Amino acid sequence: MIDINELKFDEKGLIPAIVVDAENGKVLTLAYMNRESLKISMEKGLTCFWSRSRQELWLKGETSGNYQHIVSITADCDRDALVVKVEKDGPACHKGTESCFNDPVWESDNLHEFTLEGLMKLIEGRKTEKKEGSYTTYLFEKGLDKILKKVGEESTEVIIAAKDQDRANTIYEIADLTYHVMVLMVEAGISLEDIHKELASRHVIDHKVKQEKMN
Numbered sequence: 001m002i003d004i005n006e007l008k009f010d011e012k013g014l015i016p017a018i019v020v021d022a023e024n025g026k027v028l029t030l031a032y033m034n035r036e037s038l039k040i041s042m043e044k045g046l047t048c049f050w051s052r053s054r055q056e057l058w059l060k061g062e063t064s065g066n067y068q069h070i071v072s073i074t075a076d077c078d079r080d081a082l083v084v085k086v087e088k089d090g091p092a093c094h095k096g097t098e099s100c101f102n103d104p105v106w107e108s109d110n111l112h113e114f115t116l117e118g119l120m121k122l123i124e125g126r127k128t129e130k131k132e133g134s135y136t137t138y139l140f141e142k143g144l145d146k147i148l149k150k151v152g153e154e155s156t157e158v159i160i161a162a163k164d165q166d167r168a169n170t171i172y173e174i175a176d177l178t179y180h181v182m183v184l185m186v187e188a189g190i191s192l193e194d195i196h197k198e199l200a201s202r203h204v205i206d207h208k209v210k211q212e213k214m215n
């Protein structure tokens with residue numbers, strides 16, 4: 001861990017802080033911290049910034065309830081900028097959107113970013129706005145029993161591929177299983193955030209169990 005005194009604040013005593021969603025890596029906002037707000041952030045475990053427009057400290061969520069719980073704070077190689085990974089209680093933007101970065105300026109025609117969140121939204125769209133010829137829409141139309149049958153079939157395929165120690169095929173089958181599980185999640189009204197929270201709670205429990213075994 002580096003000392004706060006090793007950070008390089010600008011002539012106004014500020015350092016840019018890029019806030020990132022710890023769950024999915026999405027950039028939420030760009031804000032600024034001074035020494036005091038950074039210290040408060042580390043003490044409270046909540047993001048606190050310096051408002052350049054109001055010229056005052058600003059604890060994110062104090063009025064809106066959309067607190068940002070800090071997972072980590074990392075400095076860049078020049079130590080004049082920070083990346084703050086957070087778990088958020090609500091939208092990061094004052095306009096009510098998840099991120100402040102929503103307006104595309106340019107996008108490659110050939111390269112497209114893939115995310116589980118993007119796939120989830122596509123699957124949700126196939127349920128609410130049915131598309132003719134879509135396999136996902138077909139699954140939703142057939143209903144829960146069909147979806148469960150596919151999850152079972154894909155689980156078996158994963159087991160067979162893994163048992164054969166076929167790495168490439170195991171990856172392929174796990175991807176198929178993941179997709180069908182996500183279809184099931186949409187059908188059951190379960191979000192990626194629900195699963196993230198559950199896994200996070202189990203991680204804490206597992207850590208405690210390991211500590212108990214060591215003592």
